[in-house]
Amino acid sequence: MTVAVSVSDLTKRYGSLVAVDHITFEVASGEIFGILGPNGAGKTTTLEIMEGLRRPDAGRVLIDGIDVLTSPREVRSRIGVQLQEAGFFERLSPDETLRLFASYHRRSLPAHLLLERLGLAEKRHARVETLSGGQRQRLSIALALLNDPSIVFLDEPTTGLDPQARRAMWEIIEGIRRDGRTVILTTHYMEEAQRLCDRLAIMDHGRIVAQDSPRALIRAHAREATVVLVLEDGHLDAARLPGVSRVDAQDGEMILHTGNPQQTLHALLDLNRLGVVRYRSLRVEEPTLEDVFLHLTGRRLRE
Ligand SMILES: Nc1ncnc2c1ncn2[C@@H]1O[C@H](COP(=O)(O)OP(=O)(O)O)[C@@H](O)[C@H]1O
Ligand SMILES: [Mg+2]
The missing domain is CATH 3.30.70 (Alpha-Beta Plaits)
Structure with missing residues (x-):
């Protein structure tokens, strides 16, 4: 396996709370890797450290072999980060949103291609404020793909979506993998992790309590x-x-x-x-x- 991301002995404290507690895992190139755990497990903190948005207290993250802490700019051009929808400008259209964010990147995919790919072609010129929850979520995925990244981070991509929109999102995520990208996502839906992830880490109270393919985890722990x-x-x-x-x-x-x-x-x-x-x-x-x-x-x- 080619290692896309390597996380070793990562630790993050907020005051006396150990939000991420000495976790270690590797993500293979081209796989969908999940971090599964309940609210407060430390998933978002872990993801933000991997994205270079938060400093760990200890440990190391390598993206394509590059250290996130010492080479954040090099890492940023390789990764796609899903923007929380709170960051949208409600009065812009999806097309304008993508063009605006494209100006922050050295290189970007054409907006119309991404919108088509994510089923937002008809909403291209509508105001963001008129989009449904599922459509907004798909726009946030389009933004994550904008710089044509090899590794895509998605933080709870289906939380709050109805079952139909969730299923549509699963297909989009599988499509991202088919394009040869590595996907790292967090979720608290075990059905989602089981259906979507090639491998996953189960996280609880800042620790990884098990990691493997869903099938192997079930075989080992739930006979x-x-x-x-x-x-x-x-x-x-x-x-x-x-x-x-x-x-x-x-x-x-x-x-x-x-x-x-x-x-x-x-x-x-x-x-x-x-x-x-x-x-x-x-x-x-x-x-x-x-x-x-x-x-x-x-x-x-x-x-
Ligand atoms: N900025 C912060 N300051 C203090 N505590 C935080 C902060 N962010 C998260 N936490 C706490 O750290 C723990 C892990 O949070 P988080 O990483 O958001 O978990 P998850 O994404 O799995 O719900 C939680 O107990 C949360 O309350
Ligand atoms: Mg979270």
Whole structure:
């Protein structure tokens, strides 16, 4: 793997609070790398240090081998940073916004190409104040791509978007990777991290508690699947079924945690065949990053 970004032993304190606590990771060229964690985990602070916007108390960030602290200008021409939408001028159009920001860069992609690419062609000359949340977010991505960067930083690119706009944003981010760029994003949506990221670091209280591909994290930390069922009639002593380690109830469903879903399912079907119970519904759910986070921190990572 070609290393695009290398972060070593990074630490940042705000007074007595250790917001980023000795974290180390590498991002490969051309991948989507995620930093997943709840609010306050230290994601934005980490990103801002990587972008050269904030000074760490200790540690080092190399972008394409270049030290962010000692060569900020060289780094800036290689990275794209998503502008928080608070920074928009409401009365300018997307086209004017891109042209304005292009003047800050030595080199930039044509505004009309970027707007087309991000599905903003029709809104090109409309005032920014008339854009929807999703459109504003896409404009902020256009700004991040303006200087044709090899590495793009996105801080919670889908927070606050409705499911449809979120899905559209995922496709845009995958398109950025297809163009050969490296994407580093933060999120507190585990579904997003699981669907989008090639690899990710799970962050909690300033520390990285695990990092790998979503699949490998699930394999290593959340081996238990769940069998979810609703009884039509009969009585089920689920805790005694083979494989079952724990039984929960939620929203009228019985949730069986099992280290051996096949064995558990067999037993459930046998009971049905024998006429002991009937099921209104019965399904197996694979473990998710949510389970990984729960296993690692003892807490849920909820929206
Ligand atoms: N400028 C600041 N001054 C003091 N504390 C801060 C500042 N910025 C962030 N923090 C604190 O640092 C911790 C990490 O914040 P942040 O990096 O924004 O996390 P995240 O992006 O994961 O929500 C939080 O407890 C936050 O309140
Ligand atoms: Mg943040």
